[in-house]
Amino acid sequence: MATALEVRHADDVEQALVQLDADFATIYGPDLASWSKGVRGEYLETLRSHRTADREAHPIHPRKASAGRRRRHQRQLPWRITQIAPGAVTVLLAPVWTDATGESHRTFLAQCFDSSGSKIRLPRGGSSRLADLMQGAFPGADWNRAQTWRADSNQVTRWQQRRTS
Known part of the structure; x- marks a missing residue:
């Protein structure tokens, strides 16, 4: 059974997964262990594809x-930044969300x-670097x-927009 669901919004992902579980349980039974290896593989692959539909290039929680x-x-960050942008003392890094391909994608603008x-x-x-x-x-x-x-503190702080009155 190949279920082709076009999930465009993150809010719909959970509902699509619940429906997928119900469809497979109706046809093959509620016990995942009794399913054939091919059916189980197709089911798990479909779950994975739905969960990663909105995967980002830069995850929300980066590698630790x-x-x-x-x-x-x-310690090496000032030197590495100097290699990319010689003379930089301040770097503003802002996330930009794009939807060019139908999937939400986050990139950074520096x-x-x-x-x-x-x-x-x-x-x-x-x-990106x-x-x-x-x-x-x-x-x-x-x-x-x-x-x-x-560069003077070698720290990252949340950007505060200046308010003009």
């Missing part, structure tokens, strides 16, 4: 390394500034919000 490796990443506040042009793929570096060094940060890295 050991504490020593995170400290090393944090803007680097030098000590005078001038924008530094990034090379191709620089935003900066996002990977910062997520590796600061996995506990909320990457669904814009974050600011400053």
Whole structure:
């Protein structure tokens, strides 16, 4: 039984999985252990495909390394950022959600500034490389919000928009 469900919204995923369970249980019985190996494989593969339909390039909770490796990443972060954006003292990293293919996809947009506040042009793929570096060094940060890295403190803080009155 091949169930082709077009799941476009994250809210519909749970309902689609419940319906898939009901369909397979109706045809093959409620006991998963009694199903043939091929049916079980098709069922598990269908579940996996529905659950990963909205998978992101940069996960919400990035990879977690050991504490020593995170400290090393944090120590090396200023040097690595300098390799990508020479002279950068501030990096603003903001998540951008796109829906070009029908699936929600998160990418990051980075803007680097030098000590005078001038924008530094990034090379191709620089935003993605900066996002990977910062997520590796600061996995506990909320990457669904814009974050600011400053060279003087070597810390990531949540970006605060200035209010003008």
